[in-house]
Amino acid sequence: xxxLDIFSKSNTSCNxxxxxxxxxVLTYITTSCNTRSDSVVDCVNLKSQAAxxxxxxxxxxxxxxxxxxxxxxxxxxxxxxxxSIIGNDKSSKPELLFRKGHGHNEFxxxxxxxxADKSLLLLDEALSAKPISMTVISxxxxxxxxxxQDNWKRYDLTKLPxxxxxxxxxxxxxxxxxxxxxxPFDHLGSIFSVIDFKNCKAFPLEFWPxxxxxxxxxxxxxxxxxxxxxxxxxxxxxxYQCREGNFVFIFSIDNNKVNxxxxxxxxxxxxxxxxxxxxxxxSRRPETLACAVNNNYIYIxxxxxxxxxxxxxEWRPDLYGNIVEVYDWDGNKQKEIRLDHYGQxxxxxxxxxxxxxxxxxxxxxxxxxxxxxxxxxxxxx
Numbered sequence: 001x002x003x004l005d006i007f008s009k010s011n012t013s014c015n016x017x018x019x020x021x022x023x024x025v026l027t028y029i030t031t032s033c034n035t036r037s038d039s040v041v042d043c044v045n046l047k048s049q050a051a052x053x054x055x056x057x058x059x060x061x062x063x064x065x066x067x068x069x070x071x072x073x074x075x076x077x078x079x080x081x082x083x084s085i086i087g088n089d090k091s092s093k094p095e096l097l098f099r100k101g102h103g104h105n106e107f108x109x110x111x112x113x114x115x116a117d118k119s120l121l122l123l124d125e126a127l128s129a130k131p132i133s134m135t136v137i138s139x140x141x142x143x144x145x146x147x148x149q150d151n152w153k154r155y156d157l158t159k160l161p162x163x164x165x166x167x168x169x170x171x172x173x174x175x176x177x178x179x180x181x182x183x184p185f186d187h188l189g190s191i192f193s194v195i196d197f198k199n200c201k202a203f204p205l206e207f208w209p210x211x212x213x214x215x216x217x218x219x220x221x222x223x224x225x226x227x228x229x230x231x232x233x234x235x236x237x238x239x240y241q242c243r244e245g246n247f248v249f250i251f252s253i254d255n256n257k258v259n260x261x262x263x264x265x266x267x268x269x270x271x272x273x274x275x276x277x278x279x280x281x282x283s284r285r286p287e288t289l290a291c292a293v294n295n296n297y298i299y300i301x302x303x304x305x306x307x308x309x310x311x312x313x314e315w316r317p318d319l320y321g322n323i324v325e326v327y328d329w330d331g332n333k334q335k336e337i338r339l340d341h342y343g344q345x346x347x348x349x350x351x352x353x354x355x356x357x358x359x360x361x362x363x364x365x366x367x368x369x370x371x372x373x374x375x376x377x378x379x380x381x
Contacts, residue, residue: 041333041334041335041336042334042335042336043335043336043337043338044335044336044337044338044379045338045340046337046338046339046340046374046375046379047340048339048340048341048372048373048374059074059075059076059077060072060073060074060075060082060084060094061073061074061075062358063110063112064112065086065347065350065356066114066120066140066146066350067140067141067350068085068086068087069083069084069085069086069140069142069143069146070083070084070085070086070091071083071097071112072084072094073110078099078100079100080096080097080098080099080100081096081097081098081099081100081107081110082094082095082096082097083095083097083143083146083147085143086371095143095147097143097146097147098110098122105149105152105154107122107124107135108124108125108126108127108132109124109125109126109127110122110123110124110125111123111125111167111168111169111170113169113170113171113172113178114172115136115172115175116172116174116175117138117175118140119136119137119138119140120136120137120140120146121134121135121136121137121170121172121178122134122135122136122137123165123170123178123180125165125166129164129165129166129182130162130163130164130165131157131158131160131163131165131195132157132158133154133155133156133157133158134154134155134157134178134197135152135153135154135155136152136153136154136155137151137152137153138151138153139151155197155198155200156200157195157197157200159200160195160200160201160202161184161185161186161202162184162185162186163182163183163184163185163193163195163202164182164183164184164185164188164221164225165180165181165182165225166181166182166222166225166226166227167180167181167182167225167226167227167228167229167230168227168228168229168243169229169230169231170230171230171231171232171238173194175198176196176197176198176199177194177195177196177197178194178195178197179192179193179194179230179232179238179253180192180193180194180195180230181224181225181228181229181230181240182225183202183204183221183225184202184204187204188217188218188221189208189217189221190204190205190206190207190208190221191207191208191209191221191224191225191228192204192205192207192230192240192258193205203256205253205256205257205258206256206257206258207251207257207258208220209224209247209268211268211269212268213268213271215273216273216276216277218276218277219271219273219276219277219278219279222278222279223242223244223269223271223279224242224247224269226243227243228240228241228242228243229241229243229291231291231292231293231298232293233293233294233295233296233329234295235295235329236252236253237250237251237252237261237329238250238251238252238253239251239291239293239298241289241291242269244269244271244281244284245267245268245269245270245285246265246266246267246285246287246288246289247265247266247267247268247269248263248264248265248289248291248300249261249262249263249264249265249266250262250264250298250329250330250331261330261331262330262331263331264298264300264327264331265289267285269281270282270283270284283315284315285315286304286311286312286313286314286315286316286319287302287303287304287319288303288304288315288319289301289302289303290303290321290344290345290346291346292346292347292348292355293348294348294352295352296328296329296352296380297326297327297328297329297334297380298326298327298328298329299324299325299326299346299348299355300324300325300327301321301323301324301343301344301345301346301357302321302323302324302325303319303320303321303344304319304321305319305320305321305322305342306318306319306320306342307320307342307359308342309322309342318344319344320342320343320344320359321342321343321344322338322339322340322341322342322343322357323336323337323338323339324336324337324338324339324346324355325337326380334380335379335380337355337374337379339357339372339374341357341370341372342359343357343358343359343370343372344358344359345357345358346358348376349373352376353375353376353377354373354374354375354376355373355374355376356371356372356373356374357371357372357373357374358370358371359371
């Protein structure tokens, strides 16, 4: 049976990002430039203007943006979840949204997504990488409506067959199913699965990374699923990004198999295991990627600098970039955007006419974060 005959597709959204100060776009200049593939595409230089930093958010880690509402998690302390509103030049003081805990209507570790009807999806996971529940929130036009528990519909996933999940994002396929990195423990030879959260069922998809490593299945599964991301375009095309290495590809799902349409980056993780259960990285390249998508395009931020624009000679967790490659969903590069600031993550506004560049300065003595907003109108078709 073909899973795509069962599960209809929908728009997905949430990307993991950081938001603390807001900027207004001024101008852009179009030129042509040589890309890393030595092909020539239009290159757009975008400029922006500095704005006020809201220091009330200085210990928050934004993980999802719903309209102009930012959902964040405390970095320290109780690690609860908060919401704040992004305006034209600053963000509002965060409000408590979801409590972390094991009580009624509390959560452990949330991953956020959006359904076809734009409901907010909360996938709760145990610290042992097992699904706990899926909560659907239908009214999300205000912080008050998101907080209102009468708007929540919660589905128990504790009876799901033993399942390993530690992904950074997931995609909504229908009003009852999601696509996620991860798999049942008796199918760890796959890195993707469909979860039917209303009926508490899981369906692994056939795919295994061909990285040349002869290593324990559990180890390779963890390398390619832990904190990895999937995105979709609403028309049966998906994007996978591995957390480690620079491994990114476009795929479809055909007869319960993952069909790779095009590899955008194929730098596999360089890892080893010492106990057959856990892995560690032997080396990391001083270049990493950050992705965001909409129905028409894939945006990839290339990160290889420090925050001042100096090229890094070795890997660090705080790599920055200012070049965004734009691909269509066939994998053809369409444009290159050069931003006037360096950041670590990108996401698109809900109407897709702005791109947001974020900084995550957790490694500074004094945490300081910015968001730069760039107008995409007239930049991509």
